[in-house]
Amino acid sequence: MPNPFQASGSWLRGNLHTHTTNSDGPLGPQETVDTYAALGYDFLALTDHDRFTVPDDLHQHDLTLLPAVELARAGDGPSVHVHVVALGIEEVPQTDAEATWEAAIADYAAQAEVCFIAHPFWSLLEGSRLLSLEGVAGLEVYNRTCEGQSGRGTSESQWDELLRQDRPCWGFAVDDCHQLLDHGYGWISVRSEERSVEALLAAVECGSFYASTGPELRDLRLTDDGVRVESSPCVQAALLGARPGAGRTTWYREDLTRPFEEVTLPIPTREAWLRVEVIDERGRKAWSNPFRLEELEAQ
């Protein structure tokens, strides 16, 4: 992946999973766009359930609206019900009703520019069930509505399960928006040269972003002592490797004055995907996308 912290361009903030009254969201499409424009967002995807909400019908302010839809597919048993967010799609894709859920999702992914799994923890989907999915770029590591409704908003375990199996996978934070109190709590910050739909989708597809519910990630860099992380003021940081027990945190570090804006974490493993998390004083979190050490070494 291109390291977004070393890439040219600027940081653009947006939410890629949002319902309106065209499905089961709390605000009409225009009110939803107005709300995110007032929050200072740069881009937004309206993802009504199995219904395409047309961006061109709306006053977009300075937001870039990405054409999108959320698709649901029942699985092979009562416990499997898979939702995916499909971006860069201008109609609801049709699939074979007799196809397996894995084949249907691969079909959705093939018809979208970017496709990711929504709320795996809420769906109680094990990461191992997602391994075979073709064309899927990532999963939601955080979903505000799922956290608010059922306490199942964070899907780090499913994410690491995929990374442990060497399956590259980006992590998205989103609002989803089924309640009035859901707007503006989970987003991604994308490093992009431009605000166009095409540039944003290309940057998202290649993982040039990080996810957050509050903190800003400012830099990730390899030094002689480990991975140096710069962020907005945080009280904890972690460098996690996709191997059992492979992780380093600042939890026991007495040399740090908290909150800190810069910290170097020793490398827990050289063989697997690594990712960084930081937590601020309010318990809000940011997640880098996974990277290989050699990708940082090359920069």
Ligand SMILES: [Zn+2]
């Ligand atoms: Zn959903």
Ligand SMILES: [Zn+2]
């Ligand atoms: Zn949704």
